[in-house]
Amino acid sequence: xxDELENAPTQENELPVEPKAEDANTPxxxxxxxxxxxxxxxxxxxxxxxxxxxxxxxxKIGKDVGTIRFLYDGExxxxxxxxxxxxxxxxxxxxxxxxxxxGRR
Amino acid sequence: xxxQKRPASVALSRYQVHKHRRVASYESHTEPGxxxxxxxxxxxxxxxxxxxxxxxxxxxxxxxxxxxxxxxxVPPPTKHSTPKSKCTPRSSTPRRLPPHTNGIAPSNTFAxxxxxxxxxxLYLSSSATSSSIANTFATEDEPEYTPRTSRITSxxxxxxxxxxxxxxxxxxxxxxxxxxxxxxxxxxxTLPPELSRxxxxxxxxxxxxxxxxxxxxxxxxxxxxxxxxPELNFATLSPEHLEEVQDLLRRLRQVNLKGNGxxxxxxxxxxxxxxxxxxxxxxxxxxxELQKRKGYTSDFSTFEGHLRYAVLLERTNIPPGKPxxxxxxxxxxxxxxxxxxxxxxxxxxxxxxxxxxxxxxxxLDELNKLNEARKGSLDARLRAKQPRLPDQLPDxxxxxxxxxxxxxxxxxxxxxxxxxxxxxxxxxxxGADGWLNxxxxxxxxxxxxxxxxxxxxxxxxxxxxxxxPKLTVEGYQKARINRWTKKFDIFKKDYVLLAVxxxxxxxxxxxxxxxxxxxxxxxxxxxxxPEVFKHLRNYLDLEHKDKKKKPFDxxxxxxxxxxxxxxxxxxxxxGVFTCATLEAIARGEERFIFTQANMxxxxxxxxxxxxxxxxxxxx
Numbered sequence: 001x002x003d004e005l006e007n008a009p010t011q012e013n014e015l016p017v018e019p020k021a022e023d024a025n026t027p028x029x030x031x032x033x034x035x036x037x038x039x040x041x042x043x044x045x046x047x048x049x050x051x052x053x054x055x056x057x058x059x060k061i062g063k064d065v066g067t068i069r070f071l072y073d074g075e076x077x078x079x080x081x082x083x084x085x086x087x088x089x090x091x092x093x094x095x096x097x098x099x100x101x102x103g104r105r
Numbered sequence: 106x107x108x109q110k111r112p113a114s115v116a117l118s119r120y121q122v123h124k125h126r127r128v129a130s131y132e133s134h135t136e137p138g139x140x141x142x143x144x145x146x147x148x149x150x151x152x153x154x155x156x157x158x159x160x161x162x163x164x165x166x167x168x169x170x171x172x173x174x175x176x177x178x179v180p181p182p183t184k185h186s187t188p189k190s191k192c193t194p195r196s197s198t199p200r201r202l203p204p205h206t207n208g209i210a211p212s213n214t215f216a217x218x219x220x221x222x223x224x225x226x227l228y229l230s231s232s233a234t235s236s237s238i239a240n241t242f243a244t245e246d247e248p249e250y251t252p253r254t255s256r257i258t259s260x261x262x263x264x265x266x267x268x269x270x271x272x273x274x275x276x277x278x279x280x281x282x283x284x285x286x287x288x289x290x291x292x293x294x295t296l297p298p299e300l301s302r303x304x305x306x307x308x309x310x311x312x313x314x315x316x317x318x319x320x321x322x323x324x325x326x327x328x329x330x331x332x333x334x335p336e337l338n339f340a341t342l343s344p345e346h347l348e349e350v351q352d353l354l355r356r357l358r359q360v361n362l363k364g365n366g367x368x369x370x371x372x373x374x375x376x377x378x379x380x381x382x383x384x385x386x387x388x389x390x391x392x393x394e395l396q397k398r399k400g401y402t403s404d405f406s407t408f409e410g411h412l413r414y415a416v417l418l419e420r421t422n423i424p425p426g427k428p429x430x431x432x433x434x435x436x437x438x439x440x441x442x443x444x445x446x447x448x449x450x451x452x453x454x455x456x457x458x459x460x461x462x463x464x465x466x467x468x469l470d471e472l473n474k475l476n477e478a479r480k481g482s483l484d485a486r487l488r489a490k491q492p493r494l495p496d497q498l499p500d501x502x503x504x505x506x507x508x509x510x511x512x513x514x515x516x517x518x519x520x521x522x523x524x525x526x527x528x529x530x531x532x533x534x535x536g537a538d539g540w541l542n543x544x545x546x547x548x549x550x551x552x553x554x555x556x557x558x559x560x561x562x563x564x565x566x567x568x569x570x571x572x573x574p575k576l577t578v579e580g581y582q583k584a585r586i587n588r589w590t591k592k593f594d595i596f597k598k599d600y601v602l603l604a605v606x607x608x609x610x611x612x613x614x615x616x617x618x619x620x621x622x623x624x625x626x627x628x629x630x631x632x633x634x635p636e637v638f639k640h641l642r643n644y645l646d647l648e649h650k651d652k653k654k655k656p657f658d659x660x661x662x663x664x665x666x667x668x669x670x671x672x673x674x675x676x677x678x679x680g681v682f683t684c685a686t687l688e689a690i691a692r693g694e695e696r697f698i699f700t701q702a703n704m705x706x707x708x709x710x711x712x713x714x715x716x717x718x719x720x721x722x723x724x
Contacts, residue, residue, distance in 0.1 A: 035571075035574055035575075037579055066527075071569065073585075073588040073591060074571070074572065074588070076521045076522055077521075078521055078523070095575065095584070097543075099542055099543060100543040100571075100606040101610070102540060102541065102542075102606050102607070102612035102679055102680055103537060103539065103540030103541070103611070103677035103679055103680065
């Protein structure tokens with residue numbers, strides 16, 4: 001599964017690739033790093049909502065999006081966050097974490 | 106001497122005839138006044154005198170011919186000294202004396218008189234001297250207690266030893282017999298009434314002496330004889346006779362009744378001496394038993410030796426000023442008796458004194474009760490200082506809580522955190538469904554950080570619960586944790602708070618306390634978390650190097666975990682404990698007043714706070 005995910009980003013560049021510019025439509029490469037250190041690369045436009053990326057990632061790994069958390073520099077990524085709003089740069093990483101629960105040892 | 110004896114036998118027949126005159130003579134004896142006539146026939150007096158001489162001589166064991174002849178005209182000046190000198194050889198060699206040197210017939214001729222029982226009561230004189238004899242014989246029934254020869258002690262001084270009955274030669278007994286016989290032959294009619302009574306009395310006494318073996322009574326009779334002689338009516342005697350009789354008496358007193366020549370030092374016995382000795386022995390035994398109870402292990406004879414030693418030792422303890430007894434002197438009975446009496450008193454005091462109380466050793470129940478009481482008092486003192494959390498929210502807030510529970514979808518949002526109704530359910534679901542997840546925890550952490558913006562609260566940063574797996578699994582560099590603090594300086598905060606999830610089942614809280622320079626970990630299950638200390642210290646160092654370009658100074662920094670941190674009592678409240686702890690730390694609290702009993706209240710309060718997206722004011 002990890003291998004599939006690794007190869008996935010290159011095939012999944014459905015988002016339009018645009019020349020490098022400060023334009024909001026300029027695509028940006030973002031990697032999603034799981035808690036086990038596996039990385040999945042995405043190329044998205046700067047003004048595309050990251051929730052689209054989250055859904056795509058959840059689909060890829062076959063999990064409900066409600067059970068995984070996406071963090072950028074330690075902060076939760078919200079519904080309407082975009083790479084632009086978060087000042088994301090090329091090859092920035094999004095951490096994906098699984099739900100944590102606890103009640104007793 | 107034989108020639109002097111013969112005329113006396115003539116008067117034998119008349120003895121019985123005048124027997125009845127004794128009463129009259131006794132009466133006249135009490136009143137010596139009328140007997141002033143010198144009617145004593147010289148011949149009779151001579152006989153009477155000779156009889157005494159014989160008595161004295163054989164009792165003293167002297168040879169007849171060595172006895173001084175009575176010379177009534179010229180009293181011999183050396184008379185009283187002679188028997189003394191004769192007395193000593195006689196007493197030293199008693200057996201050498203021929204049994205019948207004075208020609209008295211052998212004792213078998215008086216068989217009839219010798220069969221008389223020697224213990225028959227004797228005639229007792231009414232005079233004062235004889236009454237002491239009466240005392241003597243009155244106690245004859247208990248021979249052991251009878252003091253012997255008490256009158257000899259008083260009359261003859263200690264020079265004359267007491268009689269040792271077993272050593273008196275039997276021939277004296279025979280002589281006594283013959284003497285009594287001859288006394289009976291005296292014609293009492295020729296005597297003055299007093300004398301005749303005395304002679305009768307004397308003869309009867311001597312008869313009672315006449316046993317084959319000398320008994321104590323014999324000795325006593327002889328003594329009695331000597332003491333009765335003064336009862337003679339001296340008024341009727343001529344001065345020469347008087348002197349003669351007095352001399353006789355003196356010599357009689359010196360009679361050595363003891364035959365073996367060994368003079369034993371006289372030791373007078375008290376009439377209760379034997380009883381006393383028994384008592385002393387009993388006392389010793391009693392003392393022995395008392396000491397045995399106190400742990401004395403040896404036998405009685407050893408104890409007696411010990412007792413003697415103790416008495417001896419006591420002499421060394423005589424207080425100064427009192428007469429000291431040299432240690433080489435034998436122990437007197439008085440010393441021993443008084444010592445034993447005192448020792449018994451002491452031993453009884455200690456033996457009968459109340460026993461010391463047994464050392465207090467409480468049973469398990471008592472110990473538990475004591476511990477409970479101690480704990481209770483400690484708790485009471487500790488809790489008295491602390492405000493107690495309420496058991497439940499006020500009614501209006503409870504209604505608000507119910508409103509939040511009914512909400513669907515996203516219930517609340519704060520900062521970048523959101524909580525929807527599914528996550529919030531965990532706060533009011535019972536049992537294992539009540540486990541809190543990262544959404545609730547991190548939302549609550551966000552609320553804590555929001556409140557910390559207020560100036561009255563310490564500055565706080567809360568790291569999301571994902572900080573811990575990032576740091577520990579991937580590491581500071583790979584997880585790019587340095588970017589987590591790109592917007593602020595962690596080292597300027599008062600507290601850095603973390604919720605740490607252990608293995609997906611347990612929440613604990615951790616803090617970096619810059620105020621007190623402590624790395625803190627709080628586990629509601631009671632574990633000290635060394636890995637928390639290790640990783641947080643490592644983080645501090647790397648973060649400092651990253652931001653400040655030099656290692657972190659850990660001087661004075663300690664790891665801290667609280668011993669009396671509140672503990673959860675079920676399997677699902679650890680997340681609530683964690684949130685409550687972080688909230689309290691963010692207020693600068695160092696004590697946690699919540700307990701398991703407050704969990705229901707805290708859960709409702711958290712729903713309220715999450716629903717309001719604002720922490721309540723601490724109560």
